[in-house]
Amino acid sequence: MTPFDIQGLKGRRVKDRIFTSMVWLLTFSCLAVVFIILFYLFKMGIGSLNWALFTQGPKPVGEAGGGILNAIVGSLMVVVVAAIIAIPIGVSVGIYLAENRGRKLSDYVAIAIDVLQGIPSIVIGIVIYIWIVKPTGKFSALSGSIALAIMMLPPIIKNTEETLILIPTTLKEAALALGASYFRTTLKILLPAGIGGIFSGCIIGIARIAGEVAPLLFTAFGNPALNFNVLKPVDTIPKVIFAYASSPYDDWHRIAWGGSLILVLFIILLNTIIKIFESRWKVQF
Amino acid sequence: MEGTILRTENLRISFGDNNVVKGINMEIAEKQVTAFMGPSGCGKTTILRAINRLHELTPEAKVEGKIFLHSENINEMEAMSVRRRVGMVFQRPNPFPTMSIFENVISGFILNGIKLKTDEKNEIVEDALKKVALWEEVKDHLKNRSTSLSGGQQQRLCLARAVAMKPEVILLDEPTSALDPLSTAKIEDLLYELKGNYTLVIVTHNMQQAARISDKTAFFYLGELLEYDDTKKVFTNPKNEKTQNYITGRFG
Numbered sequence: 001m002t003p004f005d006i007q008g009l010k011g012r013r014v015k016d017r018i019f020t021s022m023v024w025l026l027t028f029s030c031l032a033v034v035f036i037i038l039f040y041l042f043k044m045g046i047g048s049l050n051w052a053l054f055t056q057g058p059k060p061v062g063e064a065g066g067g068i069l070n071a072i073v074g075s076l077m078v079v080v081v082a083a084i085i086a087i088p089i090g091v092s093v094g095i096y097l098a099e100n101r102g103r104k105l106s107d108y109v110a111i112a113i114d115v116l117q118g119i120p121s122i123v124i125g126i127v128i129y130i131w132i133v134k135p136t137g138k139f140s141a142l143s144g145s146i147a148l149a150i151m152m153l154p155p156i157i158k159n160t161e162e163t164l165i166l167i168p169t170t171l172k173e174a175a176l177a178l179g180a181s182y183f184r185t186t187l188k189i190l191l192p193a194g195i196g197g198i199f200s201g202c203i204i205g206i207a208r209i210a211g212e213v214a215p216l217l218f219t220a221f222g223n224p225a226l227n228f229n230v231l232k233p234v235d236t237i238p239k240v241i242f243a244y245a246s247s248p249y250d251d252w253h254r255i256a257w258g259g260s261l262i263l264v265l266f267i268i269l270l271n272t273i274i275k276i277f278e279s280r281w282k283v284q285f
Numbered sequence: 286m287e288g289t290i291l292r293t294e295n296l297r298i299s300f301g302d303n304n305v306v307k308g309i310n311m312e313i314a315e316k317q318v319t320a321f322m323g324p325s326g327c328g329k330t331t332i333l334r335a336i337n338r339l340h341e342l343t344p345e346a347k348v349e350g351k352i353f354l355h356s357e358n359i360n361e362m363e364a365m366s367v368r369r370r371v372g373m374v375f376q377r378p379n380p381f382p383t384m385s386i387f388e389n390v391i392s393g394f395i396l397n398g399i400k401l402k403t404d405e406k407n408e409i410v411e412d413a414l415k416k417v418a419l420w421e422e423v424k425d426h427l428k429n430r431s432t433s434l435s436g437g438q439q440q441r442l443c444l445a446r447a448v449a450m451k452p453e454v455i456l457l458d459e460p461t462s463a464l465d466p467l468s469t470a471k472i473e474d475l476l477y478e479l480k481g482n483y484t485l486v487i488v489t490h491n492m493q494q495a496a497r498i499s500d501k502t503a504f505f506y507l508g509e510l511l512e513y514d515d516t517k518k519v520f521t522n523p524k525n526e527k528t529q530n531y532i533t534g535r536f537g
């Protein structure tokens with residue numbers, strides 16, 4: 001026997017068991033939800049995945065078949081243009097925040113980004129409607145991209161900032177000590193060293209907006225025809241899912257499931273890309 | 286005795302309310318090794334960084350007084366041209382991790398937007414790596430990432446990176462403090478070789494190092510220059526009691 005009071009040791013052990021199993025249980029249920037959703041989605045959607053879904057536009061109401069080519073093209077277009085707009089701005093703001101920590105303006109910018117992250121997407125859609133759609137008098141893929149670009153900014157900015165902060169100051173000093181300008185130091189040393197994190201921020205941003213429908217309702221609007229012009233309205237996959245799923249036609253429900261599956265597969269693909277490149281582009285300091 | 290390359294005039298440096306360097310007047314001779322010694326917090330690194338104008342990166346740092354490179358006041362020059370003429374090697378090896386060994390050596394040119402022909406690049410890289418005695422070790426894998434090298438090799442690469450720009454002065458901030466004894470000995474040998482061709486200013490905590498490689502030694506204490514003379518004199522016959530105590534290991 002030890003001289004210490006070991007009464008209650010059993011009770012502590014029980015508590016420990018309970019706590020450990022709770023953690024396991026909750027982690028497992030979280031995983032289970034994801035798998036149940038994925039399973040259901042595959043079950044319902046896999047039957048709709050056919051050649052026509054990817055190669056045809058929608059058929060008129062009442063006619064069976066058809067696909068969502070117009071929405072796939074529209075979604076890609078809206079997302080790519082949004083990324084082209086958001087990435088340079090987001091990365092620049094991220095650089096600014098990382099380089100000017102502790103300044104008043106950076107604090108304000110950081111708060112602004114937190115607020116931006118919390119603004120409901122429908123509100124962003126309405127704002128862009130008022131700023132761009134109304135003055136120009138037409139719905140367009142571009143206005144949708146601008147709305148999505150605004151939504152993409154917070155993750156890009158935060159990832160850029162957090163990645164750059166982790167880069168040792170000595171690296172920046174080494175570049176400056178060689179007589180490099182601030183611009184070249186950033187471009188040739190800091191950004192390459194942080195490329196993994198910045199890239200994953202961009203992908204997280206894309207993944208975040210790929211499924212958005214609310215900001216597109218008043219901007220990209222919708223278009224049953226195939227369109228490659230950013231100045232004209234386009235259909236997007238989330239919008240088609242929304243419209244078809246709330247319709248009374250079974251065939252449209254089927255297509256909505258197919259669209260959902262495509263969207264989720266796209267998100268899984270993006271996440272896989274992040275994982276691959278994060279480890280491949282990991283920079284040792 | 287050769288000419289003076291660096292001269293400070295009442296150099297005072299403070300961080301906020303903390304006066305770290307309190308009015309230093311000193312001259313640094315060309316093509317010699319000058320060692321900065323003194324206990325932690327005496328301001329030696331702070332002075333070194335002022336010569337390369339690196340304090341500009343710290344908003345609360347304030348540098349007063351003058352530093353002359355030859356006859357030019359460096360605080361009136363472009364920071365970029367000061368830094369191009371004054372190279373620096375840091376405490377911890379900091380090669381650019383995204384660049385190869387080859388690119389690291391010519392990184393000064395890359396970062397300054399100086400275009401070089403392929404054979405010029407090869408020549409500069411080989412020459413600089415030979416000067417730092419790294420050529421034989423890395424010549425077959427110049428395309429490898431710089432971070433694949435050992436700490437000592439990385440530090441020599443950083444020295445090569447500075448040497449490649451042909452600076453007038455090379456500042457070394459405790460360049461061996463993060464290295465093992467063997468790598469340290471190698472760097473010291475190198476510095477010994479480089480002396481005569483380059484002006485080196487080295488901050489060191491290691492007294493043997495100062496005694497071995499430097500021509501002149503400056504002893505700082507609490508932001509003041511207590512003693513500055515030929516290294517032999519400082520080590521054998523210090524004028525100041527504090528210097529003597531420090532050298533004999535009574536404090537520090």
